[in-house]
Amino acid sequence: MTTPTVAIGALGGTIASTSSATDGSEIVPTLTAESLVAAVPGLDAVATVRAETLARLPSPSLDEPTIMRTLLWAQAAVDAGAAGAVVTQGTDTLEESAYLLDLFWDRPAPLVVTGAMRSAGAVGADGPANLLTAVRCALAPVSRDRGVLVAFGDEIHQARWVAKTDSMSPSAFRSPAFGPVGRCAESLVEYAAPPARVPPLRLSRGQETGDPRVPLVATYLGDAGYLLDAIRPEDVDGVVVAGFGAGHVSAGTAEAVGRLARQVPVVFASRTGSGPTGRAMYGYPGSEVDLLARGAVGAGWLPPVKARLLLWALALRGPVPRADVATAFAERGRL
Incomplete structure (x- = not known):
């Protein structure tokens, strides 16, 4: 047979x-x-x-x-x-x-x-x-x-x-x-359910050989953002921040996020291991509302390591406008 x-x-x-x-x-x-x-x-x-x-x-x-x-x-x-x-x-x-x-x-x-x-x-x-x-x-x-x-x-x-x-x-x-x-x-x-997936990303010939630089920075108790400030925007293609809870960071780190987001894509994700980033619940400095206003993009349900890979994959095609990053994460970070 x-x-x-x-x-x-x-x-x-x-x-x-x-x-x-x-x-x-x-x-x-x-x-x-x-x-x-x-x-x-x-x-x-x-x-x-x-x-x-x-x-x-x-x-x-x-x-x-x-x-x-x-x-x-x-x-x-x-x-x-x-x-x-x-x-x-x-x-x-x-x-x-x-x-x-x-x-x-x-x-x-x-x-x-x-x-x-x-x-x-x-x-x-x-x-x-x-x-x-x-x-x-x-x-x-x-x-x-x-x-x-x-x-x-x-x-x-x-x-x-x-x-x-x-x-x-x-x-x-x-x-x-x-x-x-x-x-x-x-x-x-x-x-348990029929197939359902987001369409794959497309690359032009030769783009798959690229290797963008997208660091992942985890926040912690007392973090004031000095690690983010140490990143030179010209050396990276984007940054992912693993935040507390629904993606929150300290007020000092939020300022560093804002400075960096003016020059390269910055995505914030939740370090909890389960659950999405917030969209509108909290309004203090470093909250999801504040980070979004500063130009960062929420990862949704994607954990930090996968949010980093999505941003890396987007960067294979060259510099990515914030609007395109937001669209990609809205599509791939949802249920």
């Missing part, structure tokens, strides 16, 4: 890590994509696999250009006939990689990202099970037109909402605001 084809691209991470120590400590990424595939019993009965090692990096060493190259690889794979594509990587930056891919993924075929919290040689390694779930998700017709998905622990999450919420637990991935969109149970992939 002929099985559908799935492309698997490996970037490294815990799922590909092994240890040379007798106690299994100090793991590093060593396994190839072919090795990951070979470790999944019965995978050949589910799919014809095209495996490729794209990188063998620890998650913190991934960057936007690497993920954009991964996007091109996945697009080429489905254009060549794969029913879907799977990317394996480390978990520390998985939520960011998945969202960046989702911003530009323009094929109806599924692109699924997965990884592992336990290394390949650990007792109870979760990599093989997660990879099998990801493949099943990528091949399921009901996964089409859903953009980029994250498969972890038999749950399926939208890249837009998923976050790593625990540093060690095998069930580290959650969608804090709304929960998973689907499940894989007894090999059957099911979703």
Whole structure:
């Protein structure tokens, strides 16, 4: 019996890590994509696999250009006939990689990202099970037109909402605001709602190779804005501020936001982990009303790291007027 084809691209991470120590400590990424595939019993009965090692990096060493190259690889794979594509990587930056891919993924075929919290040689390694779930998700017709998905622990999450919420637990991935969109149970992939996504961003040829500078600055008790004032506008393409509560900052930081927003796009997001930025509730200096009046843009439901990626993606096309930033965040930061 002929099985559908799935492309698997490996970037490294815990799922590909092994240890040379007798106690299994100090793991590093060593396994190839072919090795990951070979470790999944019965995978050949589910799919014809095209495996490729794209990188063998620890998650913190991934960057936007690497993920954009991964996007091109996945697009080429489905254009060549794969029913879907799977990317394996480390978990520390998985939520960011998945969202960046989702911003530009323009094929109806599924692109699924997965990884592992336990290394390949650990007792109870979760990599093989997660990879099998990801493949099943990528091949399921009901996964089409859903953009980029994250498969972890038999749950399926939208890249837009998923976050790593625990540093060690095998069930580290959650969608804090709304929960998973689907499940894989007894090999059957099911979703709670029909597909619904924001159209992907478009790039002109060559723009995908850019690398804008968009720093993320988190506020804190006693912050007076000196970190923002230390940023030279000519050195950045935009700035994201992770604020208290619904995106609030101190009065001093608000003044720094205003100075910076006159020269480059500034977006404020909530550092809470769930919930949107405010629009009209508070009116004190540093509130959402004040920041909007100073020229900053609210991130809506997007958390700081994803707000930063959206601003980075917009900046790939060159300088972005505040009105265009506001429009993009109004569209992609809503429910």
